[in-house]
Amino acid sequence: MSGPERLVGVELGGTKAIAILADGDQITERVTLATQAPAETLGALRDQIDRWRALWSLQAIGIASFGPLQLDRGQPDYGTILATPKPGWSGARVAAMLTDGFDCPWDIDTDVNGAALAEHLWGAGKGCEALSYVTIGTGVGGGLLISGRPVHGAMHPEIGHLRLRRAPGDSFAGACPFHDDCIEGLVCGPALTQRLGMDAAAASDDHPAWRYVAWDIAELCGAILLTTSSERILFGGSVALERSFLLPLVRQILVERLGDYLPFVTAKSADSIIRAAALGPDAGPMGAIALAKRAASKA
Known part of the structure; x- marks a missing residue:
């Protein structure tokens, strides 16, 4: 039984x-x-x-x-x-x-x-009216919650395939089979292997390509903030979580690129807006449980 x-x-x-x-x-x-x-x-x-x-x-x-x-x-x-x-x-x-x-x-x-739902329920997204979650791994994906609900429409957000401004001097062609140099084609795991000339885990923190990677992620953050007014952008995935210097550099570039246009994004506030997911590698598994809880509540 x-x-x-x-x-x-x-x-x-x-x-x-x-x-x-x-x-x-x-x-x-x-x-x-x-x-x-x-x-x-x-x-x-x-x-x-x-x-x-x-x-x-x-x-x-x-x-x-x-x-x-x-x-x-x-x-x-x-x-x-x-x-x-x-x-x-x-x-x-x-x-x-x-x-x-x-x-x-x-x-x-x-x-x-x-994962965004899980962070909203139990992690760094508590209390947020608008929340974005970005994972950087095999691909690049982005989840978006408004009023605690995932955004759906014609489909679902596909922010990994945005094509944004490239950093001056960056000639990497991109690795996305659909769009070449969309964000996924620039910073996902397979793309990093090509950009760095080695597995990302083996590259030193002072490899010059990391500056371009940080620029690309900062451009993505700017696009998310300008279009969704997210209060926080939470990052998961090996690239975002394993390189301690990366998110601070992303914040610095983001503030510079926005040029004081968004009053809520400053050098001080960027630390709380752009951050690692509180649930870490459990954001994904707990996201599945959050969806199960949602299904149970509707039954």
Whole structure:
């Protein structure tokens, strides 16, 4: 017989996937596996959810996935990955493969919208009317919350593919297969390997390319602030979290580039506006749990 109700979350990333079992907002079990082909990866995740379902009564399931995603509930491909640079994943039926046959409620959103929700509930985004979350890793994604709700419309925010002003002297062509030098094509993990001429983890802090990377991220922050009036932009992902000098340099360049136009962005306030996510690497997994909580509340 199944025990007390539990929440299940799945964070599906470009390089790894995490299945989470939670009691409220406390993670009790976590299983991590490499993101490979859709059938293999989603099949393994579904097997894990089925194992938990045999032991517990599942209250809800939350799925926080890399995108782009079809999030229009009126479309027959709702919960499916759209055209993506991730080989083999365009058209992957993420929600269907993970939830078909379940009678508990479920919700799906982008991994970054989920992380933004988690930071709003439990992290550095508490009390924010407008909040952005940006992750820099295999790709670049951005989630946006207004009044505590993820922004959806024709699709969902795709800020990683903005094409913004380049730093003087930066001749890197970009690595995005769709747009070359969009932000993702300039600062995601594969792009950094090309820009730095080595794995980013092996590059020294004084490598000259980091200045260009900071410029690009500062341009992204400026675009977000000017268009969304976000009170905070929270960063996750290995690039943002592992280089202690990077966000301070981003803040400095951002303030210089804005030229005193936004009165709430100053050299002093930038420290609180541009910061690392408080939940760190757990922002993504807890984002899936936040989506499960949202699904349960609507049931």
